[in-house]
Amino acid sequence: MTDPSFVPLSFERRDGEEMLAAASAFRRELEARRSVRSFSTDLIPEGVLEECLRAAGSAPSGANLQPWSFVVVRDADMKRRIREAAEAEERDNYEWRMGEAWLKDLEALGTDENKPFLEDAPALIVVFRQAYGLEDEEKRKHYYVMESVGIATGFLLAGLHRAGLATLTHTPSPMGFLEKILERPENERAYLLIPVGYPAEGCEVPDITRKSYEDFVEER
Numbered sequence: 001m002t003d004p005s006f007v008p009l010s011f012e013r014r015d016g017e018e019m020l021a022a023a024s025a026f027r028r029e030l031e032a033r034r035s036v037r038s039f040s041t042d043l044i045p046e047g048v049l050e051e052c053l054r055a056a057g058s059a060p061s062g063a064n065l066q067p068w069s070f071v072v073v074r075d076a077d078m079k080r081r082i083r084e085a086a087e088a089e090e091r092d093n094y095e096w097r098m099g100e101a102w103l104k105d106l107e108a109l110g111t112d113e114n115k116p117f118l119e120d121a122p123a124l125i126v127v128f129r130q131a132y133g134l135e136d137e138e139k140r141k142h143y144y145v146m147e148s149v150g151i152a153t154g155f156l157l158a159g160l161h162r163a164g165l166a167t168l169t170h171t172p173s174p175m176g177f178l179e180k181i182l183e184r185p186e187n188e189r190a191y192l193l194i195p196v197g198y199p200a201e202g203c204e205v206p207d208i209t210r211k212s213y214e215d216f217v218e219e220r
């Protein structure tokens with residue numbers, strides 16, 4: 001048994017007015033985030049991605065086992081290989097895998113099997129979930145992996161947006177090709193592919209709306 005060890009929590013209470021202002025500013029900032037599918041090739045200033053990834057790595061996780069890995073792909077050849085493999089999967093998705101109802105639900109987004117953003121974006125962040133831990137060939141159980149990686153990814157997306165970068169949450173499924181191309185260990189499964197960068201000049205986004213507050217929050 002390991003005895004738990006505790007340190008004082010770093011926490012400062014704010015007054016109500018300041019809290020409301022902070023919550024509201026954060027809300028407005030996140031509401032302004034849009035998924036972008038048309039990227040400029042401009043490079044991201046040094047250090048920015050690293051800061052955002054550090055924020056992601058601070059997320060809470062099951063038993064604090066932090067069951068995630070993030071791979072940053074900037075290499076043009078690697079991006080091209082990822083694009084080719086993703087488009088091959090997407091061709092099948094759009095041709096027969098997704099089905100009529102799914103295609104109908106996607107109509108408003110105007111997506112298709114072509115994914116030029118996988119080469120245009122200066123960086124692709126590939127998020128992997130670790131189905132189990134693997135150290136020195138020893139397997140270790142991981143807990144609430146989907147939840148943990150989802151929270152870390154949320155931190156990451158919020159941080160990238162806060163830093164002034166555009167992102168897309170992309171899942172060219174099945175995503176097994178990412179595990180192969182990026183030579184991931186056997187315990188890792190691709191979770192999400194995030195192109196990151198600046199929107200292309202004149203970038204447009206779908207004219208879609210969000211649910212109203214009452215439609216997704218209930219107070220009792």
Ligand code: IYR
Pocket residue numbers: 090093106109111112113170171172173
């Ligand atoms: N992966 C495909 C299809 C797609 C699926 C969902 I769910 C989306 O929200 C958007 C697209 C593609 O990327 O085109």
